[in-house]
Amino acid sequence: MSRFTTINRVKRLAGRFGLYFSVLMLISPAILFFLWMLSLAFKNEADNTAFPPVFIPNPPTFDNFIDVFAKNDFLTYTINSVIVSFTATGLALLFGVPAGYGIAKANASKAAVLILIARVTPGLSYLIPLFLLFQWLGLIGTLVPLVITHLVITVPIVVWIMIGFFEGLPAELEEAALVDGATIWQAFRYVAMPLARPGITVAMILAFIFSWNNFIFGVVLAGRSTRTLPVAVYNVLTFEQISWGPLAAAALVVTAPVLLLTLLMQKEIVAGLTAGGVKGG
Amino acid sequence: MSDSTSRLNRTTPARPVANPPGHGRNYARRYWLFALPAAIVVAAVIVFPWIFTLFMSVHDWKVSGSTPFVGMANYAKMLIDDRFQMAMVRTLVFTAASVVAPVLLGVWAAVCFASNFRLRGLARTIFVLPMMATPVAISLVWTMMFHPQLGVLNYLLSLMGLPPSAWVYDSATVIPTLVMVETWQWTPLVMLIVLGGIASLPQDPYEAATLDGANNWQMFRHITLPLAWPFIVVAAVIRMIDALKAFDTIYVITLGGPGTASETLNILLYQTAFAYYDLGYGSAMVVVFFVLILLISMLLLHVRQKQVLQ
Numbered sequence: 001m002s003r004f005t006t007i008n009r010v011k012r013l014a015g016r017f018g019l020y021f022s023v024l025m026l027i028s029p030a031i032l033f034f035l036w037m038l039s040l041a042f043k044n045e046a047d048n049t050a051f052p053p054v055f056i057p058n059p060p061t062f063d064n065f066i067d068v069f070a071k072n073d074f075l076t077y078t079i080n081s082v083i084v085s086f087t088a089t090g091l092a093l094l095f096g097v098p099a100g101y102g103i104a105k106a107n108a109s110k111a112a113v114l115i116l117i118a119r120v121t122p123g124l125s126y127l128i129p130l131f132l133l134f135q136w137l138g139l140i141g142t143l144v145p146l147v148i149t150h151l152v153i154t155v156p157i158v159v160w161i162m163i164g165f166f167e168g169l170p171a172e173l174e175e176a177a178l179v180d181g182a183t184i185w186q187a188f189r190y191v192a193m194p195l196a197r198p199g200i201t202v203a204m205i206l207a208f209i210f211s212w213n214n215f216i217f218g219v220v221l222a223g224r225s226t227r228t229l230p231v232a233v234y235n236v237l238t239f240e241q242i243s244w245g246p247l248a249a250a251a252l253v254v255t256a257p258v259l260l261l262t263l264l265m266q267k268e269i270v271a272g273l274t275a276g277g278v279k280g281g
Numbered sequence: 282m283s284d285s286t287s288r289l290n291r292t293t294p295a296r297p298v299a300n301p302p303g304h305g306r307n308y309a310r311r312y313w314l315f316a317l318p319a320a321i322v323v324a325a326v327i328v329f330p331w332i333f334t335l336f337m338s339v340h341d342w343k344v345s346g347s348t349p350f351v352g353m354a355n356y357a358k359m360l361i362d363d364r365f366q367m368a369m370v371r372t373l374v375f376t377a378a379s380v381v382a383p384v385l386l387g388v389w390a391a392v393c394f395a396s397n398f399r400l401r402g403l404a405r406t407i408f409v410l411p412m413m414a415t416p417v418a419i420s421l422v423w424t425m426m427f428h429p430q431l432g433v434l435n436y437l438l439s440l441m442g443l444p445p446s447a448w449v450y451d452s453a454t455v456i457p458t459l460v461m462v463e464t465w466q467w468t469p470l471v472m473l474i475v476l477g478g479i480a481s482l483p484q485d486p487y488e489a490a491t492l493d494g495a496n497n498w499q500m501f502r503h504i505t506l507p508l509a510w511p512f513i514v515v516a517a518v519i520r521m522i523d524a525l526k527a528f529d530t531i532y533v534i535t536l537g538g539p540g541t542a543s544e545t546l547n548i549l550l551y552q553t554a555f556a557y558y559d560l561g562y563g564s565a566m567v568v569v570f571f572v573l574i575l576l577i578s579m580l581l582l583h584v585r586q587k588q589v590l591q
Contacts, residue, residue: 015497016398019393019396019398020398022389022393023393023394023398023404026386026389026390026393026408027404027407027408029411029465030407030408030410030411030465031407033411033419033422033465034410034414036422036426036433037419037422040422040425049431051430051431051436052436053431053433053436091322094318095318095319095322096319098315098316098318098319099315099316099318099319099320101312101315102312102313102314102315102316103312103315103316105312105315106312106313106316108312108313108316111316111320114323115323117575118323118327120522120526120574120575120577121327121331121571121574122525122526122528122547122550122567122570122571122574123526123528124528124547124550124551124554124567125330125331125334125550125567125570125571126326126327126330127554127555128330128334128337128554128560128563128564128567129329129330129333129334129337129564130326130330131555132333132560133329133333148326149326151322151326152326152327155319155322155323155326159319184311184312188315209413212415213414213415213416213417215415215416215417215528215529215532215533216528216529216532219532220555229415230415230416230417230418231417233415233417233418233421234417234421234533237421237424237533244425247421247425248421248422248425250418250421251415251417251418251419251421251422252418254415254417254418255414255415255418255419258413258414258415259410259413259414261413262406262409262410262413263406266402266405266406266409269409269413270405270409270473273409273470273473273474274473274474274476274477
């Protein structure tokens, strides 16, 4: 008996070791990548182009960040990104939360299919007609086309997540409200919606992140002063061929809010992504 | 008529119990009102572009000037357009590789993250970061890492005693390199979907297998894999759709280069419409691309339906 448990313990220990080793192997590409990104952003130019590479910024410098904000109008681009992503997310919640409720309650799987098709359509395919439409309306060069096209990303995400969430809610409470004489709008507004708040949070975070990350709509529709951050960062590459420090600093500025949000809200994000397999654009 | 019955029914307490309003036909029409605003938005920004694209695809449509009707000419052009056909082949090769690698790694990762260990939450969050990070930003950092002389990747290769690679600067290595980036970025999504599946599996078969002395591999092979299979299929189909649509990373890292060695359908589409301003031909390509993706998403729906039936 005791020999049996010893063998088992050795086996278990080996299993644990294998597990930790696997996890380390799996997460090291991400860790090394983001550490290298930090390293590039905080090193001076001489160290950045040294070979063999210098790994640890010594001393760390903020010059790259100062350079990025001095040479480019990054403040404007940041404000653009904030306006576009917040508006597109806000509108998507306004339209998408009731829609998710309606579709879930009406059992309208056909409407859900439409959302699914929107999810699989390449973002680029919306751009040709919308580009012409906005040109015709004289809106190119304003933020309006960006907000509207970002709805293509945010509305399906919100509707898709909310359908799943409302379907999962127990129907008894709303039924009780209806029996007590509430209208279906009141049942939604005062019973179902408060219960679905976690779902709304998940939908909001994911819609915001995928709107913030979007590149393709901005690259076609944005004018010089209406660039969003991803487009602005791409232009840093085109104009300053091999100045790696500022480039990495710019990349870090764009993606830092998203990375922080992911670290802070990891539970919600994992829940949302697991449920829907959502991705924007 | 149906309106009055629904109003009547609402005052009858017994009815909701027998036929809950959530599934009652009487309410269905009114629940549609909830979806109306979103339906208008979807019609304007999603359905209108689809229809207008179809319309443009049968016209010779440049940015300015007249737009004569040309019938199927734009579609016929694709049949003799070598550049389009090469892009199609490249897209399929890229997609196949970008499904297989992330699915294999993603399943492995899901099995790892399904067991309990210290700092699991943190490890999982770090693992998910690549898919949440802004694609343009990570593409720029990859571009710097791929630099043939000064890039850190070739330095790492030299540390391991391997010869340097040309990464994205050679037509022979550019597609595998882009697949590597795609795998790095999107394995987490596969992991999350499969992990969600594994988490929902019953525990009894594992307990029984442990009592019978099965080892980890046997449990994975004979319990986890068959039970989680539907989720793996869903993850693979989603991955396939996303790989077909891949744009940001390829655009930023290579812009389809060197030459046209990494020009996928999406990149060619972009160039045709927004660099050459041949909107008619571009629209026709969109339609073909869309049909391709639609066929694959129907596969997804089919799989989902099967899952519901189980």
